[in-house]
Amino acid sequence: MNFEVIKQETKDALVGNRMMLFLVLFVNMLIVGALSQIGIGILIEPVFMGGTFLVCTVILKERKVDFNLLFHYFKDLNHAAKLLAVYLLNLLIVFAGLLLFIIPGIIFSYQYSQAVYVMADNPEMKVWEAMKKSKELMVGHKLELFVFYLSFIGHVLLIIITFGLYAIYAVPYIKAACVNYYLHLTNQHIENLALENEEQMLLDERF
Numbered sequence: 001m002n003f004e005v006i007k008q009e010t011k012d013a014l015v016g017n018r019m020m021l022f023l024v025l026f027v028n029m030l031i032v033g034a035l036s037q038i039g040i041g042i043l044i045e046p047v048f049m050g051g052t053f054l055v056c057t058v059i060l061k062e063r064k065v066d067f068n069l070l071f072h073y074f075k076d077l078n079h080a081a082k083l084l085a086v087y088l089l090n091l092l093i094v095f096a097g098l099l100l101f102i103i104p105g106i107i108f109s110y111q112y113s114q115a116v117y118v119m120a121d122n123p124e125m126k127v128w129e130a131m132k133k134s135k136e137l138m139v140g141h142k143l144e145l146f147v148f149y150l151s152f153i154g155h156v157l158l159i160i161i162t163f164g165l166y167a168i169y170a171v172p173y174i175k176a177a178c179v180n181y182y183l184h185l186t187n188q189h190i191e192n193l194a195l196e197n198e199e200q201m202l203l204d205e206r207f
Contacts, residue, residue: 046087
């Protein structure tokens, strides 16, 4: 995966949209934070994760911000429930892995890191299908994703140094870049499957 292409596409898409995306993420944080005080933040967070995924996807593809998409999945309780189920199942699997040994927990966290995005992107899928799809997408990409996350360490340090002010620039960029990584990952997966099918058809024709 070409990180430079992913990051440049993200920067280009955020021109004129960065502040609005920051506001979307800020509102998300305020609502989840407030609801966490009464113990239900964890139930709402994955639904907002799906919403921010949609907001970022529209920015990346159409170069515009649709604030209403943040609340999109609250209109579809079935899909919201599936997002919550994927999120909680992911946490459970990672926690179980960490209880056994630290390394399995880390591997599981990357293996199912795209599950919420997959569920948000494919409302027709069942929960186990979204988990399975994330696992398929991450084959051969777990270390790559770790390096991708690590590439933002400079931005994180600048947020700390500036007492959070730099977050206005960095947080929308990092969030949108992670969504863009997922979009590239799925496109690459589709291309690989098409290539495999084509090769199989050629083999079938020969024999």
